[in-house]
Amino acid sequence: MPDAQIIPIDGERGRQPESPSSPALLRALDFVRRRLTGDYEVDEFGFDPEFTDTVMLAPLRPLFESWFRVELRGMENVPEEGGALLVANHSGTIAVDALMTQLAIHDHHPRHRYLRMLGADLVFETPFIGEIARKAGHTLACMPDAERLLLADQLVGVWPEGFKGIGKPFSERYKLQRFGRGGFVTAAVRTGRPIIPTAIVGAEEIYPILGNVPLAARLLGLPYFPLTPTFPWLGPLGMVPLPSKWIIAFGEPIATDDLAEAAADDPMTVLELTDVVRERIQQSLYRLLVERESVFG
Amino acid sequence: MGRVVLVTGAARHLGGQMVKALSRDPQVERVVGVDVVPPRRPVAAAEFIRADIRNPVIGKVLQATEADTVVHMGVIATSVQAGGRASMKEINVIGTMQLLAACQKAPALQQLVVKSTSSVYGAGPRDPALFTEDMSPKHPPTSGWAKDSVEVEGFVRGFARRRPDVSVSILRLANFIGPHVETAMTEYFSLPLVPTVLGFDARMQFIHEEDGIEALRRATVQGVAGVFNIAGDGMLVLSQAVRRTGRPSLAVPGVLLPVVGRALAPARLVDFSKEQVRFLTYGRGIDTSRAEEVLGFRAQRSTAEAFADFLDGHGLGPSLAESVFDGADNTVKALSGGGRA
Numbered sequence: 001m002p003d004a005q006i007i008p009i010d011g012e013r014g015r016q017p018e019s020p021s022s023p024a025l026l027r028a029l030d031f032v033r034r035r036l037t038g039d040y041e042v043d044e045f046g047f048d049p050e051f052t053d054t055v056m057l058a059p060l061r062p063l064f065e066s067w068f069r070v071e072l073r074g075m076e077n078v079p080e081e082g083g084a085l086l087v088a089n090h091s092g093t094i095a096v097d098a099l100m101t102q103l104a105i106h107d108h109h110p111r112h113r114y115l116r117m118l119g120a121d122l123v124f125e126t127p128f129i130g131e132i133a134r135k136a137g138h139t140l141a142c143m144p145d146a147e148r149l150l151l152a153d154q155l156v157g158v159w160p161e162g163f164k165g166i167g168k169p170f171s172e173r174y175k176l177q178r179f180g181r182g183g184f185v186t187a188a189v190r191t192g193r194p195i196i197p198t199a200i201v202g203a204e205e206i207y208p209i210l211g212n213v214p215l216a217a218r219l220l221g222l223p224y225f226p227l228t229p230t231f232p233w234l235g236p237l238g239m240v241p242l243p244s245k246w247i248i249a250f251g252e253p254i255a256t257d258d259l260a261e262a263a264a265d266d267p268m269t270v271l272e273l274t275d276v277v278r279e280r281i282q283q284s285l286y287r288l289l290v291e292r293e294s295v296f297g
Numbered sequence: 298m299g300r301v302v303l304v305t306g307a308a309r310h311l312g313g314q315m316v317k318a319l320s321r322d323p324q325v326e327r328v329v330g331v332d333v334v335p336p337r338r339p340v341a342a343a344e345f346i347r348a349d350i351r352n353p354v355i356g357k358v359l360q361a362t363e364a365d366t367v368v369h370m371g372v373i374a375t376s377v378q379a380g381g382r383a384s385m386k387e388i389n390v391i392g393t394m395q396l397l398a399a400c401q402k403a404p405a406l407q408q409l410v411v412k413s414t415s416s417v418y419g420a421g422p423r424d425p426a427l428f429t430e431d432m433s434p435k436h437p438p439t440s441g442w443a444k445d446s447v448e449v450e451g452f453v454r455g456f457a458r459r460r461p462d463v464s465v466s467i468l469r470l471a472n473f474i475g476p477h478v479e480t481a482m483t484e485y486f487s488l489p490l491v492p493t494v495l496g497f498d499a500r501m502q503f504i505h506e507e508d509g510i511e512a513l514r515r516a517t518v519q520g521v522a523g524v525f526n527i528a529g530d531g532m533l534v535l536s537q538a539v540r541r542t543g544r545p546s547l548a549v550p551g552v553l554l555p556v557v558g559r560a561l562a563p564a565r566l567v568d569f570s571k572e573q574v575r576f577l578t579y580g581r582g583i584d585t586s587r588a589e590e591v592l593g594f595r596a597q598r599s600t601a602e603a604f605a606d607f608l609d610g611h612g613l614g615p616s617l618a619e620s621v622f623d624g625a626d627n628t629v630k631a632l633s634g635g636g637r638a
Contacts, residue, residue: 044427045500148427
């Protein structure tokens with residue numbers, strides 16, 4: 001691929017041959033060199049921080065800043081270091097809310113932490129999406145991976161409503177769905193890492209689901225086939241999200257280190273804690289909805 | 298009295314290296330290599346017996362040598378080496394059955410070490426990032442070498458139940474790589490145009506050939522029973538590994554990979570079986586902490602270092618790209634330096 005290597009150099013050279021920007025140019029050159037010769041590192045999950053910073057998060061930034069105008073609350077509740085499990089409500093037909101949360105923490109947390117999210121197996125089965133998800137640091141939602149990440153002091157994100165959350169009809173917006181089997185609580189208790197209940201307002205309105213076509217979903221191997229006011233009627237244009245106003249609120253951490261490790265195997269404790277987390281997120285959602293004056297405001 | 302170790306698959310590269318490593322060990326008195334063909338480079342300090350493990354003769358060999366330890370390295374990974382898939386399956390599965398039957402009747406036997414592979418974990422989208430030895434595969438292998446290895450491990454577990462007095466260890470090794478070893482993966486990375494799977498980027502671990510032999514030697518000498526994952530530290534993703542070879546790659550949809558692969562690699566050892574395509578699609582990771590804690594083994598070379606040594610040994614590497622970039626670097630420096638002056 002020699003052409004790909006030479007084009008940017010020529011462009012830059014033509015513009016500013018003598019400017020002090022040449023160290024930047026050398027850095028850019030070095031970046032392209034490292035990428036093209038494979039000289040970068042990935043962790044055991046396949047996380048590629050350089051790719052995440054440059055390729056993956058950059059295009060989301062305008063969406064975050066200008067389109068959804070995301071407002072952040074309680075960033076101080078996200079720990080500066082150590083493992084923690086961020087649990088949030090899921091909505092919006094596709095998992096844009098998860099991506100926005102990752103960007104929020106990467107850009108606005110004092111330590112610019114990476115959020116390592118736990119995704120459904122469908123994500124990792126799907127070409128390109130699975131590849132990008134792994135490179136962005138995400139992994140399959142399963143107990144061994146959740147524990148491994150938490151024990152490695154990573155900030156882990158989970159959306160326990162899963163497809164039930166993002167695929168629910170518009171009429172049920174902001175009503176939390178069932179929280180799986182509480183697997184995420186077990187992981188947090190077993191590793192003694194805190195849970196950060198997180199509420200996301202705004203994602204419900206980006207693609208309001210008015211109907212579902214189960215037959216199309218089955219044919220395409222998808223969990224649902226959404227009908228929104230714009231999709232599929234407007235074709236690709238229907239995939240442009242509505243510019244709703246977003247608020248992401250990180251709640252006070254719920255400590256789990258005071259529980260004995262054996263509590264993780266006690267279904268009662270796990271289900272109770274799951275309910276506490278769910279209730280905190282639901283209350284926070286109601287509060288934020290009252291505060292937000294209008295959907296697009 | 299020193300130990301007597303019998304090594305199967307001794308004529309092939311890794312088996313030969315194992316024979317060599319054991320013959321240097323002071324605790325080992327005698328090393329007996331067994332294979333159907335004579336070794337290309339015989340090891341002076343070791344004996345070699347030409348015998349087929351698919352055949353009851355192996356029992357007589359065990360009895361005659363009074364071996365107290367058997368290291369089973371006779372499982373073949375690619376059908377080309379075995380002369381066809383049917384013959385490969387017979388060597389792997391029937392050979393192991395016959396060997397274990399002989400082992401069961403060998404009263405002197407105290408220890409069995411089996412070289413297995415991390416491919417017994419299969420590969421797929423529902424896999425955890427890293428497999429520990431206790432996890433069962435989410436996508437069990439259905440064909441080829443990986444399936445043979447699953448069967449071999451099954452026989453070995455059966456043997457361990459019937460001979461509880463024998464210490465049995467199974468080493469699940471990641472893909473071997475290095476300057477000398479020839480495997481489906483080393484052949485794959487040596488292709489002039491490397492076909493990859495469109496839309497996926499498999500995670501891979503490698504074990505340097507010397508490290509892999511050291512792990513097997515340690516398991517043999519220490520006699521620690523159990524199953525151990527063995528791999529170099531760290532991961533490479535496929536696209537990254539291919540870039541490090543300096544060879545161009547061609548991404549094709551997974552279903553077309555066998556066809557494209559065979560067209561690009563006629564008459565080579567490259568494997569594009571169903572199982573291998575799954576590995577090239579989803580990749581796999583194994584957790585090696587048990588080997589470190591129990592066996593005291595940690596690979597000297599990381600996955601990336603082992604891969605680099607393979608590249609050096611084969612004269613591969615992104616030298617063209619590097620020289621283009623060096624040239625570009627110098628141009629930029631010269632231009633900006635000239636501008637300032």
